[in-house]
Amino acid sequence: MKKLVILLLLVVLMVPLFAGAQQEQATKKPMVTFLMPTKEQPIWLFQGDELVKLFKEKGFETRLEYAEDIIERQVYQIENAVTLGTKYLVIAAVDSYSISDAVEKAKAAGVVVIANDRLIMNTKAVDYYVTFDLYRLGQMQGEYIERALGLDAGKKGPFNMEIVSGSPDDPNSQIFYNGAMSVLKKYLDAGSLVVRSGQLEFGVTATLAWDTAKAMARMDNLLSAYYTNDIVHAVLGAADCVSLGVISALTSMGYGTAGRPFPVVTGQDCELTAIKSIIEGKQTMSVFLDAKVLAEKTFEIIDAFEKGVALKPDKMYFNDVFDVPAVMYEPVAVDKDNWQIVIDRGLYTEADLK
Amino acid sequence: MNEILKLIKGNMRKNGMIIALALIVVIFQVWTKGVLLRPLNITNLILQNGYILILAIGMLPVIITGRIDLSVGSIVAFTGALAAIMMVEVQVPFVITLIICLAVGAAIGAWHGMWTAYVGIPAFITTLSGTLVFRGLTIALLRGKSIGPFNSTFRAISMNFIPDFIGGVSLNMTAVLIGILICLFIILKELRSRNSDLKAGLQVVPLWFFITKTALMCLGVLLLIYFLAAYNGIPYLLVLLVFLIVFYTFVTTNTVLGRRVYAIGGNEAAARLSGINTKGMIFLTNINVSILAAVAGIVFAARLNAGTPRAGNGFELDAIAACFIGGASVTGGSGTIAGAVIGTLIMGVMNNGMSIVGISVDIQQAIKGLVILLAVAIDMLMKKRR
Numbered sequence: 001m002k003k004l005v006i007l008l009l010l011v012v013l014m015v016p017l018f019a020g021a022q023q024e025q026a027t028k029k030p031m032v033t034f035l036m037p038t039k040e041q042p043i044w045l046f047q048g049d050e051l052v053k054l055f056k057e058k059g060f061e062t063r064l065e066y067a068e069d070i071i072e073r074q075v076y077q078i079e080n081a082v083t084l085g086t087k088y089l090v091i092a093a094v095d096s097y098s099i100s101d102a103v104e105k106a107k108a109a110g111v112v113v114i115a116n117d118r119l120i121m122n123t124k125a126v127d128y129y130v131t132f133d134l135y136r137l138g139q140m141q142g143e144y145i146e147r148a149l150g151l152d153a154g155k156k157g158p159f160n161m162e163i164v165s166g167s168p169d170d171p172n173s174q175i176f177y178n179g180a181m182s183v184l185k186k187y188l189d190a191g192s193l194v195v196r197s198g199q200l201e202f203g204v205t206a207t208l209a210w211d212t213a214k215a216m217a218r219m220d221n222l223l224s225a226y227y228t229n230d231i232v233h234a235v236l237g238a239a240d241c242v243s244l245g246v247i248s249a250l251t252s253m254g255y256g257t258a259g260r261p262f263p264v265v266t267g268q269d270c271e272l273t274a275i276k277s278i279i280e281g282k283q284t285m286s287v288f289l290d291a292k293v294l295a296e297k298t299f300e301i302i303d304a305f306e307k308g309v310a311l312k313p314d315k316m317y318f319n320d321v322f323d324v325p326a327v328m329y330e331p332v333a334v335d336k337d338n339w340q341i342v343i344d345r346g347l348y349t350e351a352d353l354k
Numbered sequence: 355m356n357e358i359l360k361l362i363k364g365n366m367r368k369n370g371m372i373i374a375l376a377l378i379v380v381i382f383q384v385w386t387k388g389v390l391l392r393p394l395n396i397t398n399l400i401l402q403n404g405y406i407l408i409l410a411i412g413m414l415p416v417i418i419t420g421r422i423d424l425s426v427g428s429i430v431a432f433t434g435a436l437a438a439i440m441m442v443e444v445q446v447p448f449v450i451t452l453i454i455c456l457a458v459g460a461a462i463g464a465w466h467g468m469w470t471a472y473v474g475i476p477a478f479i480t481t482l483s484g485t486l487v488f489r490g491l492t493i494a495l496l497r498g499k500s501i502g503p504f505n506s507t508f509r510a511i512s513m514n515f516i517p518d519f520i521g522g523v524s525l526n527m528t529a530v531l532i533g534i535l536i537c538l539f540i541i542l543k544e545l546r547s548r549n550s551d552l553k554a555g556l557q558v559v560p561l562w563f564f565i566t567k568t569a570l571m572c573l574g575v576l577l578l579i580y581f582l583a584a585y586n587g588i589p590y591l592l593v594l595l596v597f598l599i600v601f602y603t604f605v606t607t608n609t610v611l612g613r614r615v616y617a618i619g620g621n622e623a624a625a626r627l628s629g630i631n632t633k634g635m636i637f638l639t640n641i642n643v644s645i646l647a648a649v650a651g652i653v654f655a656a657r658l659n660a661g662t663p664r665a666g667n668g669f670e671l672d673a674i675a676a677c678f679i680g681g682a683s684v685t686g687g688s689g690t691i692a693g694a695v696i697g698t699l700i701m702g703v704m705n706n707g708m709s710i711v712g713i714s715v716d717i718q719q720a721i722k723g724l725v726i727l728l729a730v731a732i733d734m735l736m737k738k739r740r
Contacts (some may be wrong), residue, residue, distance in 0.1 A: 027372075067715065070667070071665070072402075076706070079401075079402070080398070082394070096500075098660045101512075168497070168498035169664075183642065204500070208663065
């Protein structure tokens with residue numbers, strides 16, 4: 001009978017249940033759990049590896065998990081980390097707006113919550129934020145276009161530019177956009193820089209989930225609609241993943257020949273395809289975010305908590321509820337003149353770039 | 355002894371899944387070094403799988419009739435987005451938001467039902483269309499952003515527990531009390547059914563067996579209650595889940611409506627010729643699954659504390675897998691609510707266990723796929739033996 005099976009089930013359950021319950025080992029090493037959004041973008045792999053390497057060296061027990069860009073998976077990774085007794089949670093959110101409940105539960109259980117790269121919004125349960133200067137990065141992209149087109153030297157153009165921004169559900173995207181616009185706005189107003197499609201606002205230029213295919217499709221449509229008789233001189237690509245799609249679209253439209261030189265294309269993250277693209281002369285620049293430096297800055301924060309000292313933040317970021325103290329590291333612009341830095345800093349090897 | 359073995363073998367199919375679940379729990383309990391059955395983790399298991407269970411319960415009648423509903427994931431996203439817009443941006447009160455979301459769910463179900471039942475389009479196509487339509491509308495509604503946060507009443511659905519009205523000890527005594535009451539209820543129910551069987555002259559199991567089995571059922575309930583009481587008590591979500599399970603088990607096993615659904619799945623032409631309003635019933639199953647998808651949408655939005663554009667992605671597959679692992683037939687005509695619950699638990703424990711052990715997410719997915727295949731294969735083999 002079904003009930004007899006329940007008997008077997010319960011008897012068999014009893015044994016490991018009590019065996020497991022006794023195993024409350026007191027580990028000397030405090031645990032740090034690193035939660036990353038996805039393995040699909042190499043930046044998270046780089047960060048994950050460097051963080052684990054540094055913290056293991058410093059005597060912490062480490063756990064590293066990826067959520068494949070699935071929000072609810074990250075939510076239960078947070079819950080499981082708390083169940084396992086982690087002392088610190090360093091989270092790069094899949095969706096900054098959807099984990100407020102999960103981190104509040106973690107905070108209530110005494111865990112120190114640190115947001116990495118993407119600020120966790122709508123909750124007081126964030127202790128610290130470690131990031132690069134987001135606004136500065138946007139400015140760097142804008143400044144690069146400004147310099148490459150000669151706008152700062154007084155060239156009047158008019159130059160055609162299109163904008164491909166990041167995911168609308170990532171609060172960083174808006175900041176990158178704002179940073180870049182702070183540099184480029186005066187040229188847009190003066191008419192030396194023109195967005196032919198009229199798609200200027202962040203909302204209309206955003207690319208959901210930073211998806212390469214979506215960026216490519218949009219660029220295809222922009223090129224066929226507005227650039228049959230004209231060429232585009234610059235594309236403000238928010239990151240390598242969307243710029244990859246942009247470059248595919250440009251290539252298939254015949255850019256990269258004498259009559260149609262490749263426009264200035266920006267990016268960030270220094271993905272492998274982007275570096276190769278920069279060497280080939282298709283993508284113009286990317287931004288290097290050194291995961292080794294990120295790991296050091298994260299350690300600064302956690303070390304301060306371990307020692308019980310107050311750490312002076314570099315800047316405060318408002319997460320719609322309160323100001324989160326943040327520690328920042330410098331982004332580095334990379335183009336065909338200085339791309340060697342990605343090999344020097346250990347992101348890639350010579351063999352990777354063959 | 356022989357008698358017992360005969361009874362077990364006779365019910366091997368139903369027992370197969372319970373044994374599989376038991377095995378998986380034991381494997382992971384040992385593998386996670388005891389973390390799986392910690393009170394906090396048991397509570398997490400309930401919260402992590404609650405919305406899938408709701409979808410599986412709604413999906414089951416659809417599968418019994420030999421059809422499928424691919425749109426539930428998008429309905430989850432759509433109602434979550436609707437709730438977010440209403441409560442966060444327009445400041446509509448909680449109860450009205452709830453009613454509107456359920457009504458929208460019913461409307462979507464009616465829409466699908468009309469095309470499937472009355473126009474005759476295959477359910478696969480209708481609901482495939484639904485997946486795209488409502489995903490698109492979700493993203494449009496949210497303008498691509500995640501919208502939150504909700505107020506505390508809304509979040510309570512997925513976050514809060516029945517408060518301890520008694521208190522005083524570290525165990526949640528209200529939960530314990532509820533557990534004891536449930537046990538008394540089970541004992542009474544079993545006694546009554548045994549008595550009515552005796553009166554009707556039907557064969558009953560020996561008394562010692564009856565006492566053992568009832569005692570074990572109570573033990574099971576008390577064990578679960580203990581785990582919950584040792585953490586924060588009974589989550590509100592569990593109350594909702596138990597209500598849905600009890601209600602739908604009753605409808606599927608004890609009502610004419612339930613009988614008719616099975617009849618349609620068993621042989622639709624025969625059912626229609628014997629006077630069952632097959633079109634009406636299909637229409638009803640569509641409305642039912644969509645309302646439950648709306649409920650799941652609200653539960654999920656409360657868990658994330660936001661309406662998100664990517665919510666519900668792939669949920670329909672989880673719900674469908676849960677039903678099939680639990681013993682539903684691909685051609686329709688069989689499947690139980692209890693089976694859907696076990697199917698959800700099997701997948702939930704695996705997800706949770708593999709995550710705790712630290713298996714990489716990509717390998718997790720591969721393992722899950724294999725387990726689904728094996729579970730249904732074993733189930734089909736056992737059916738053939740009969």
